[in-house]
Amino acid sequence: MxxxxxxxxxxxxxxxxxxxxxxxxxxxxxxxxxxxxxxxxxxxxxxxxxxxxxxxxxxxxxxxxxxxxxxxxxxxxxxxxxxxxxxxxxxxxxxxxxxxxxxxxxxxxxxxxxxxxxxxxxxxxxxxxxxxxxxxxxxxxxxxxxxxxxxxxxxxxxxxxxxxxxxxxxxxxxxxxxxxxxxxxxxxxxxxxxxxxxxxxxxxTSGRGGLRECLIELYGIGEVNKLHFFDVSLENKMRCKGAVSKPGSGRATNSQQFCFINRRPVFLPELSKRINKAYREHGFKDCPSVFVDVEAPTESYEVNVTPDKRVVNFAQEENVFLVLQGKLSEIWESLIPAETVRENLFEEKPLLQTPGKAAAWEAVGVRLPEEQPGREEALLGTPVSVDGCEGDEEDELEKAPLFFDEEDPLVITKDRFKDLKIVGQFNRGFIIALLEGDGSRLYAIDQHAADEKRRFEKYMGELRIETQKLVCSKRVEMLADEELFVCENIPRIEKWKFSVFFDEKAPPTQRVCLVGVPVVYKKTLGEGDFKEFVSSIIENADESTDTIPRIRRIVASMACRSSVMIGDAVGRRRMGEIVHGIGRLEKPWTCPHGRPTIRAIGWVGEKELEKEAEK
Structure with a gap:
């Protein structure tokens, strides 16, 4: 050729x-x-x-x-x-x-x-x-x-x-x-x-003021009052000015984070990551609002990197971002009252106490994978990190997130839950179950998380919401694009028993009026719940998955309090109901607070199975 x-x-x-x-x-x-x-x-x-x-x-x-x-x-x-x-x-x-x-x-x-x-x-x-x-x-x-x-x-x-x-x-x-x-x-x-x-x-925007006035026109005075404005010096003739959320005034998502270099909007994921880390180090689980403009000499960074010019390369990026992270951390530290003590009430602890060596497990018949040294710690160590015990569920897969890829033989699918054989209860906190087949596999099910998820889906299915009319309508401060979303999706919003009125004559950020709010389980929702609901569905194309975050938290709390607790002794029949029950759920892998329901332990030897059969 x-x-x-x-x-x-x-x-x-x-x-x-x-x-x-x-x-x-x-x-x-x-x-x-x-x-x-x-x-x-x-x-x-x-x-x-x-x-x-x-x-x-x-x-x-x-x-x-x-x-x-x-x-x-x-x-x-x-x-x-x-x-x-x-x-x-x-x-x-x-x-x-x-x-x-x-x-x-x-x-x-x-x-x-x-x-x-x-x-x-x-x-x-x-x-x-x-x-x-x-x-x-x-x-x-x-x-x-x-x-x-x-x-x-x-x-x-x-x-x-x-x-x-x-x-x-x-x-x-x-x-x-x-x-x-x-x-x-x-x-x-x-x-x-x-x-x-x-x-x-x-x-x-009017173009007549500075940053604060501009943010008021875009977000409303209520949101701007939650911000702290700053102007600090960095290294190498650089300055940084802007505004960040005051402690405890963050948002559920990072959608209100803007980074600029010399007034150029740029994409700086590493800087955003550092800012969020500095905020959360002070005990807050949400995402801060961020409006940060770095003033730097033009020769200290390069803009000609990507076609859209939103990615820049700094000559000393690590130093600049580290210094800025420290400056913001100092700002938040100074804004927290000295008498305020914040404790992490939901500190994550290891799911099971793991022995130092695989031999200890093999002594009781559990064989851990030999080809990956130290994997026993991964199998039974600290649960997958979630953003706080009170956060929403993570996106769940069709297979359990057991630290492995989908090709791993220890991964269990929902249709196999019915085949799990109850072995017993461990430490009054975990149900040990066996899956027989091509090599018998041992799993630990968190009895509280599994029962909580089972009850949560049951309560959500039985949910009844009513509307409480307000004596006086409440004008809600919202972003202008959120207002127009509300205007275009009133039937979708009223399915969840919020009653709203759109006042076209009012100025932007003041056009949405709340005239009725949902009541569920004798709890009345309010303006903040409405804004959180709109924010959660504004980019959600699938209307069938809409839910009010506050209602979800209320139901999750009910499910949590009524579930089997860690420390409760559970009979074999009840253990079977919990384990086989979560297998019938759509997403059984984590509880409503993000806590994993099941973990793989390892494989069980044939001699131990024969002993179990003799019993």
């Missing part, structure tokens, strides 16, 4: 490949257009999104506009006004610099712009084809300088990407709003608004 000749691809083909690599999502398109508006010196940016983006977007700024001599180059690849040569990267201060964004957007949809500079007497409307070539030019009326970019038929030329986007359009819309929030937060002097096709304002 003759070797194929290497040939250079055409310029048009190369451009399509490059543009498809740079921007591949709807949120990425919006992000680049907003960055262009800020780089152009705009003090006001409006983003109009039609039908979650499926019918197009329109981004308007009041910046300098596009000069007439730049019309031809506006949509071309690697055409930019922000840098001339590679050395400029070390001192770049603008969001964009590569000259690939507009070419990529032209390749992702139909692009039309309306622009005007201070030198122009009248505006111009320009249309570009998918290659970024100017194909139509006309005059238009435009009062002030600036640019409006209209993009339609988004990702239609990329059918696979478009289909994926259409399947997850709500999640992508939420990601887009998160990007817009980020740019509004790091540019509080810019008036920014996100608007839907029906004219409803998702959020808006």
């Amino acid at each position: 003759q070797a194929r000749r290497i040939k250079k691809v055409s310029t048009e083909t190369a451009q399509k490949i490059e543009t498809g690599k740079t921007i591949g999502t709807f949120s990425g398109i919006v992000k680049e257009l907003v960055e262009n508006g800020i780089d152009a010196g705009g003090t006001r940016i409006d983003v109009k999104i039609r039908k979650l983006g499926l019918e197009g977007i329109e981004v308007t700024d009041n910046g300098k506009g596009v000069s007439e001599e730049s019309f031809e180059m506006f949509g071309r690849l690697h055409a930019t006004s922000k840098m001339k040569d590679y050395d400029d990267l070390a001192k770049i201060t603008t969001y964009g610099f590569r000259g690939t964004a507009m070419a990529s957007i032209c390749g992702a949809g139909g692009v039309t712009i309306e622009t005007k500079t201070d030198e122009m007497e009248i505006g111009h409307r320009l249309r570009y084809d998918e290659s970024g070539v100017l194909v139509d030019k006309a005059v238009c009326q435009r009062g002030c300088s600036g640019t409006t970019v209209i993009v339609t038929d988004i990702l239609q030329s990329h059918p696979v990407r478009h289909a994926e986007w259409a399947r997850n359009v709500k999640q992508e819309y939420a990601r887009t709003q998160s990007y817009l929030y980020a740019y509004a937060i790091c540019n509080p002097a810019i008036k920014m608004a996100s608007i839907r096709e029906d004219g409803k304002v998702v959020f808006s």
Whole structure:
């Protein structure tokens, strides 16, 4: 077979490949257009999104506009006004610099712009084809300088990407709003608004204040009062300023954590991890709200790492993050009252007391895997770490999380629970069960966790919720995008007996009114429970899995108190009911508080089985 000749691809083909690599999502398109508006010196940016983006977007700024001599180059690849040569990267201060964004957007949809500079007497409307070539030019009326970019038929030329986007359009819309929030937060002097096709304002900022005023406009005064604002010095001429949650004022998720470098929104998972660790070291189990901007010399980090420019490399990342972690830890330490003593009431302890050597287990007939030294500690050691005993269940697999991969012979599936043979009770805390077959396997079942999970699912199935009407309606402070989610999903929310009213005339963050709340087991839920419920379902596409976290905790507490306790003596019949009962549950692997229900011990020798049979 003759070797194929290497040939250079055409310029048009190369451009399509490059543009498809740079921007591949709807949120990425919006992000680049907003960055262009800020780089152009705009003090006001409006983003109009039609039908979650499926019918197009329109981004308007009041910046300098596009000069007439730049019309031809506006949509071309690697055409930019922000840098001339590679050395400029070390001192770049603008969001964009590569000259690939507009070419990529032209390749992702139909692009039309309306622009005007201070030198122009009248505006111009320009249309570009998918290659970024100017194909139509006309005059238009435009009062002030600036640019409006209209993009339609988004990702239609990329059918696979478009289909994926259409399947997850709500999640992508939420990601887009998160990007817009980020740019509004790091540019509080810019008036920014996100608007839907029906004219409803998702959020808006006035551009008249600093960070605190901007956060009040986005999140409401109630949320901002839970924040502590700071400004600290770091190493090597660096500073860090922003706001973090006060002790005990965190959120259930990390959705309200934003990191910036020189006002550039960036993805810094290691920094987020360190901040969360510092917060939790003070005894808090939730996630802090974080708005952190690191001011650093441009030569100390690199932005040209990924196409979306959200990943950066620091020259001394470890030192910078370690110092920042220490500074925030000192802030939280200073905010905790001296007389406050926090104890970890749910300290995890080993599931079973494990002997130091495998020989000790073999003496009683349990054979541990020989090919992995020290595995007895993994088999019977501390349970899987969960975020506190009172946390929600972890995502559960179809097979038990027994420290092994799914190919391991010690993993048990739900359909085998009915085959478990009760051996007895250990230490009045664990039911020991045997699974005979290809090598007999021994398991330890936590009697309290297993019985609690069994009762929890029973109580949830019998749940009856009623609505308690409020004497006076309660206006609820919420994020603007959460408000619109409530407006669009009122029937879904009222299934759980919350009664709400959406006041379209009220300003953003003040439009949701609570007029009725659920009552379950004589406990009345409130505003905080409503906000937690909305936050938990806002990105949940499967409506059938909705649940109110507070109700879940109430039922879990009832199940816990009524279950068999550690220290209770349990008869063989009751042990059988518990073990075989959890096998009929949908997710039997952990209790409602995340505590594992079952652990593998090892294999049992044939001689011991013969002795058991003789008995």
